[in-house]
Amino acid sequence: xxxxxxxxxxxxxxxxxxxxxxxxxxxxxxxxxxxxxxxxxxxxxxxxxxxxxxxxxxxxxxxxxxxxxxxxxxxxxxxxxxxxxxxxxxxxxxxxxxxxxxxxxxxxxxxxxxxxxxxxxxxxxxxxxxxxxxxxxxxxxxxxxxxxxxxxxxxxxxxxxxxxxxxxxxxxxxxxxxxxxxxxxxxxxxxxxxxxxxxxxxxxxxxxxxxxxxxxxxxxxxxxxxxxxxxxxxxxxxxxxxxxxxxxxxxxxxxxxxxxxxxxxxxxxxxxxxxxx
Amino acid sequence: xxxxxxxxxxxxxxxxxxxxxxxxxxxxxxxxxxxxxxxxxxxxxxxxxxxxxxxxxxxxxxxxxxxxxxxxxxxxxxxxxxxxxxxxxxxxxxxxxxxxxxxxxxxxxxxxxxxxxxxxxxxxxxxxxxxxxxxxxxxxxxxxxxxxxxxxxxxxxxxxxxxx
Numbered sequence: 001x002x003x004x005x006x007x008x009x010x011x012x013x014x015x016x017x018x019x020x021x022x023x024x025x026x027x028x029x030x031x032x033x034x035x036x037x038x039x040x041x042x043x044x045x046x047x048x049x050x051x052x053x054x055x056x057x058x059x060x061x062x063x064x065x066x067x068x069x070x071x072x073x074x075x076x077x078x079x080x081x082x083x084x085x086x087x088x089x090x091x092x093x094x095x096x097x098x099x100x101x102x103x104x105x106x107x108x109x110x111x112x113x114x115x116x117x118x119x120x121x122x123x124x125x126x127x128x129x130x131x132x133x134x135x136x137x138x139x140x141x142x143x144x145x146x147x148x149x150x151x152x153x154x155x156x157x158x159x160x161x162x163x164x165x166x167x168x169x170x171x172x173x174x175x176x177x178x179x180x181x182x183x184x185x186x187x188x189x190x191x192x193x194x195x196x197x198x199x200x201x202x203x204x205x206x207x208x209x210x211x212x213x214x215x216x217x218x219x220x221x222x223x224x225x226x227x228x229x230x231x232x233x234x235x236x237x238x239x240x241x242x243x244x245x246x247x248x249x250x251x252x253x254x255x256x257x258x259x260x261x262x263x264x265x266x267x268x269x270x271x272x273x274x275x276x277x
Numbered sequence: 278x279x280x281x282x283x284x285x286x287x288x289x290x291x292x293x294x295x296x297x298x299x300x301x302x303x304x305x306x307x308x309x310x311x312x313x314x315x316x317x318x319x320x321x322x323x324x325x326x327x328x329x330x331x332x333x334x335x336x337x338x339x340x341x342x343x344x345x346x347x348x349x350x351x352x353x354x355x356x357x358x359x360x361x362x363x364x365x366x367x368x369x370x371x372x373x374x375x376x377x378x379x380x381x382x383x384x385x386x387x388x389x390x391x392x393x394x395x396x397x398x399x400x401x402x403x404x405x406x407x408x409x410x411x412x413x414x415x416x417x418x419x420x421x422x423x424x425x426x427x428x429x430x431x432x433x434x435x436x437x438x439x440x441x
Binding site: 024045133 | 297300301302304305309311312315331335338348349351352354356364400403
């Protein structure tokens with residue numbers, strides 16, 4: 001009897017390992033997009049995931065709705081939704097004003113912004129890399145496309161939508177992902193740099209020369225819009241610490257403005273052109 | 278024989294669906310719990326002890342790839358580690374008696390810990406960065422997997438004994 005028939009289990013294991021190694025090796029070095037096979041699996045399972053969470057939420061909501069005073073609850077939900085939109089608008093307006101735009105420009109931007117805002121709920125998280133991605137319950141049928149900015153309910157930047165975007169679900173790359181990059185400016189000293197994820201829940205402000213002055217601990221960072229993905233003026237985070245290094249650039253640690261524990265609902269912003277002036 | 282294999286595959290499919298259900302629920306309502314409880318690992322170890330290494334490896338590959346599809350990490354890393362988890366759990370459990378509850382817990386703890394170590398190493402190798410261990414919270418994952426897996430196996434054995 002040939003040896004591979006005697007050792008079938010090892011042959012199967014070797015085959016599976018080989019398959020996975022091929023799968024992993026075609027992605028290294030890491031690209032920005034998932035490969036076709038990965039996308040296909042996401043397309044198949046993401047509606048199921050959304051169905052499970054929505055179903056459970058539906059049951060929970062029916063249960064609480066039965067016992068609650070319905071009218072008050074509906075009114076409360078309406079107010080909450082309005083508050084959500086108002087806080088987004090307020091944040092957007094304040095940030096635009098900070099960038100010294102004219103009133104007409106601000107109004108035009110605000111109108112466009114209000115019409116195309118998409119609200120979504122978080123239906124999944126990344127089990128292996130908690131600070132890298134999220135799954136939302138809105139997809140291409142709701143107007144979601146890759147590279148749309150995502151904010152929390154207070155208007156703080158969370159990340160951007162990335163492929164794969166399925167019909168009713170989308171994946172979000174968080175700003176805490178080391179692969180992400182956001183063009184930012186500090187509100188006081190007007191220092192311009194790139195915010196990327198570090199290990200864990202913190203970000204880093206990159207490419208600030210050690211010789212350059214400005215930038216102080218506690219200073220707020222907002223988007224510039226230069227990257228053509230994130231609209232200008234969205235709050236990104238606060239400078240936590242600044243350390244000089246032997247290299248040309250400073251080591252600046254940034255604490256993101258959004259909170260991981262308050263990420264149940266988010267807003268997907270339309271892609272807008274323009275940057276800080 | 279053929280009917281029995283089909284029944285096992287159907288059972289594994291249902292268990293994978295159940296694992297996916299819990300994974301989705303946990304992800305939707307308490308994302309950080311995904312670090313402590315990996316429902317896919319529980320399914321893989323439970324079935325590997327009962328069905329052997331080939332079945333465990335195949336089930337591990339399926340469960341791992343589903344988990345990978347919802348992650349922004351490298352697609353295939355969880356697939357590979359869960360394949361190995363399924364294989365070595367099935368392989369070792371056929372060669373030693375892991376029926377007593379506490380022996381089973383210890384056995385599954387070792388197997389799941391090996392999987393976690395391999396996953397951390399592979400991620401560090403492929404991503405070229407330190408893996409976020411959530412302040413050590415992830416270390417609890419093998420323990421939870423071992424306890425849950427042993428509990429399910431114990432309940433299944435009792436049900437079988439009653440039927441017999």
